[in-house]
Amino acid sequence: MTGERRAFALVAWVFLGGVILQVFLAGLGAFKVTDWTTHAGFGWLLGSLPLFVLLPLSLVAGVTTRTRWLTVALVISAALQPELAHARTQTPVVAAFHPVNAVLIFWLAWSVARAALRDPPRTATEATQTAPPTPLPDTKP
Amino acid sequence: MARAIRDAGLVRVLLAVGAWLFVACVLIQIFLVGLDLFAKVDASFHRDFAYIFGWLAPALVLLSRTRDVSRRTQLLALVLLLLFAIQTLLPSLRQQVPVFGGLHTLNALAIFGVAVTLARRATMEVRGSPPAAT
Numbered sequence: 125m126t127g128e129r130r131a132f133a134l135v136a137w138v139f140l141g142g143v144i145l146q147v148f149l150a151g152l153g154a155f156k157v158t159d160w161t162t163h164a165g166f167g168w169l170l171g172s173l174p175l176f177v178l179l180p181l182s183l184v185a186g187v188t189t190r191t192r193w194l195t196v197a198l199v200i201s202a203a204l205q206p207e208l209a210h211a212r213t214q215t216p217v218v219a220a221f222h223p224v225n226a227v228l229i230f231w232l233a234w235s236v237a238r239a240a241l242r243d244p245p246r247t248a249t250e251a252t253q254t255a256p257p258t259p260l261p262d263t264k265p
Numbered sequence: 266m267a268r269a270i271r272d273a274g275l276v277r278v279l280l281a282v283g284a285w286l287f288v289a290c291v292l293i294q295i296f297l298v299g300l301d302l303f304a305k306v307d308a309s310f311h312r313d314f315a316y317i318f319g320w321l322a323p324a325l326v327l328l329s330r331t332r333d334v335s336r337r338t339q340l341l342a343l344v345l346l347l348l349f350a351i352q353t354l355l356p357s358l359r360q361q362v363p364v365f366g367g368l369h370t371l372n373a374l375a376i377f378g379v380a381v382t383l384a385r386r387a388t389m390e391v392r393g394s395p396p397a398a399t
Contacts, residue, residue, distance in 0.1 A: 150367075152367040155363070155366025157367065216304035216305070220296055220299030224292060224296050224299060230374055231377075
């Protein structure tokens with residue numbers, strides 16, 4: 125496993141752990157054990173990880189195309205999450221999808237974290253598949 | 266269609282359908298939490314809906330108790346029932362231990378994860394292919 129792949133796997137698992145902690149903080153907020161500022165503050169920190177760390181790492185870590193697309197989906201759903209919460213004043217029904225999107229984030233984070241460990245290392249065959257095609261040899265007699 | 270169901274075994278088909286229905290109900294249930302938090306819809310909808318679809322959990326355990334269903338799938342159905350039972354207890358336990366309120370949402374994630382895994386395995390068993398290790 126290359127250093128880039130190790131870093132990608134580490135960040136993916138740290139992010140998954142962060143999502144679990146964030147869901148726990150939401151529970152504490154919902155049952156009025158703590159106020160919502162902890163959940164909101166941690167959310168901003170956590171939400172920046174997929175875009176600024178995980179996505180760039182996915183481009184250099186040699187993961188499969190599927191894993192890269194899963195990371196893109198994770199970036200989009202994480203970016204959407206605070207916007208859904210903000211929608212509560214204008215469109216509360218849309219804001220109600222905030223916890224549903226949290227489940228989607230959890231599922232994507234889980235899939236990316238597992239793929240980071242399971243994806244086969246990029247082989248020479250894959251590397252040539254993505255490289256520009258080599259010109260055919262001259263067939264003229 | 267009818268022949269496919271007969272070939273796969275009606276009980277296994279019912280298990281797969283029931284498991285996916287349970288997943289859908291969990292998502293609706295989480296949406297109802299959102300409505301309670303953001304749209305100030307009465308929290309009783311969330312509570313009552315849990316008691317409506319909660320009957321699926323023991324039904325899935327019963328359906329999984331056939332020879333055609335793998336032991337791992339049977340175990341998943343049992344774990345799902347256990348997690349669901351714990352879920353109904355956690356809100357009332359928070360009076361004594363407030364941190365159990367936070368565990369209610371975490372357990373919801375676990376229920377979702379186990380339900381999706383069960384549904385995927387049950388579907389693969391209907392199709393006849395050996396389920397991938399998860």
